[in-house]
Amino acid sequence: MKQLSLFPEEGEELENESIDICDWGTFKDSLKAPIHSWFTYPAGFSYKAVESSITQYEIKPLEFIYDPFMGSGTTNVVAKKLGISSYGCDAHPFVFKIAQTKLNWDIKLSDVSTAIKKLFALIDETQNQLNGKVVLEDIFPELVLKCYESENLFKLLLIRDSLFGSDISQEMKQFLMVSLTYLLREVSTAATGWPYIAPNKTKIKSSTKDVFSEFQIVTFKMVKDIELVIREAEESYFLAKHNLFNIDSRNTKEYIEDNSVDHIFTSPPYLNNYDYADRTRLEMYFFGYAKNWADITQKVRKKLMTSATTQTLRGDTRYILSQKLQCYAPKIYNILDSAIEDLGKIRLTKGGKKNYDLVVAGYFNDIFEVLQDCYRVLKLGKKAIFVLGDSAPYGVYLPTDELIGELGIAVGFSSYKIDVLRTRGEKWKKNPQRHTEKLRESIVTLTKE
Ligand SMILES: C[S@@+](CC[C@H](N)C(=O)[O-])C[C@H]1O[C@@H](n2cnc3c(N)ncnc32)[C@H](O)[C@@H]1O
Structure with a gap:
């Protein structure tokens, strides 16, 4: 890591332009x-x-x-x-x-692949049974309903409930919940930006994303992040x-x-x-x-x-x-x-x-x-x-x-x-x-x- 004083002494310039x-x-x-x-x-x-x-x-x-x-x-x-x-x-x-x-950082690619397979097997089982039968209004508060198209919210719900109901390990569940959390903002059609959620403003771009494939993309990117950071980390x-x-x-x-x-x-x-x-x-x-x-x-x-x-x-x-x-x-x-x-x-x-x-x-x-x-x-x-x-x-x-x-x-x-x-x-x-x-x-x- 570049040696850098947290604060330059008076008169001393920060040389590296990229350090802002x-x-x-x-x-x-x-x-x-x-x-x-x-x-x-x-x-x-x-x-x-x-x-x-x-x-x-x-x-x-x-x-x-x-x-x-x-x-x-x-x-x-x-x-x-x-x-x-x-x-x-x-x-x-x-x-x-x-x-x-x-x-x-103990989450491994092979374990994530196995967990994702299990999860999607569960989703496949339940999706057809539940399709058209779930009343999203009975499950989610208005704020959530306003942030998603119904089809996407149904898919997010399927991931959530399959995750809750699956027998995958607790730490893997938590990892997948973080990727699902990331996805929540990604696939929302509302301007869910900081600091306050504004569900009446529509953000067109993200509504085209497919929830199931995005979930997998995000999850595998997270595993890759861990591998990358471990490669760069101190050996010990x-x-x-x-x-x-x-x-x-x-x-x-x-x-x-x-x-x-x-x-x-x-x-x-x-x-x-x-x-x-x-x-x-x-x-x-x-x-x-x-x-x-x-x-x-x-x-x-x-x-x-x-x-x-x-x-x-x-x-x-x-x-x-x-x-x-x-x-x-x-x-x-x-x-x-x-x-x-x-x-x-x-x-x-x-x-x-x-x-x-x-x-x-x-x-x-x-x-x-x-x-x-x-x-x-x-x-x-x-x-x-x-x-x-x-x-x-x-x-x-x-x-x-x-x-x-x-x-x-x-x-x-x-x-x-x-x-x-x-x-x-x-x-x-x-x-x-x-x-x-x-x-x-x-x-x-x-x-x-
Ligand atoms: C400015 S944020 C810190 C963000 C952090 N540096 C980061 O990069 O994510 C302040 C945090 O303090 C937490 N917080 C507020 N009151 C607290 C308390 N009494 N004890 C511990 N954490 C508290 C909040 O939940 C919030 O996450």
């Missing part, structure tokens, strides 16, 4: 990379940023890297390829399964251990020992009203894991740290700035308290009356807990790196990077450094409803000494 660090906070690079591309997670970051950090801080094979907001597993996949051990947490059950699948990659947990990273005491981690590389949810639970609404409805909004709130939204108004509830103490934060970081508490007070008033003047005041309180309460836990697990002399964006809800500017840096100091880190990756929000600047603050995406590097 302004995209490191986005999923752009990862969308084209083997394995990383299995699930489009626009909330994800670039695998190149992780590689670069590992090189810069000289993380060695079998040392441990930790991502407390693992998402689709970018950090862990990079670590695995380099023979570095990893920990990863994500509280979102569906996204967690995606990460888990991406880390399983299989010796490294990868411990992934579907848990809340505010407290990992039962899972990760004190002073056991050599590097932390992560991107927490940004304070930008982004609803992670909503991203997987289509998938969760399709697989039958949830039937409606309330179901998703119960199974996902409630489990995640606060970053969106859809998670908040007035009167719930989770959304009142904590006394613990006040005790550890009184100055930051006062800054936040004043912003929260302003937001409490401003929201009443707005049509949507969004609970941004509650989101700010909940966000910093939660991130404070995560920082404390990160400090606990990190070894002395090591770095914790947070890729994040700042925000200005209802025009109240919050320099999230600086605030997190300061909270880091409050929990024990000895110093922090901020490097700006890019400025954001330019495309909105003509909108008179929006604040005029220039937002940025930065990397906050915290040092434990």
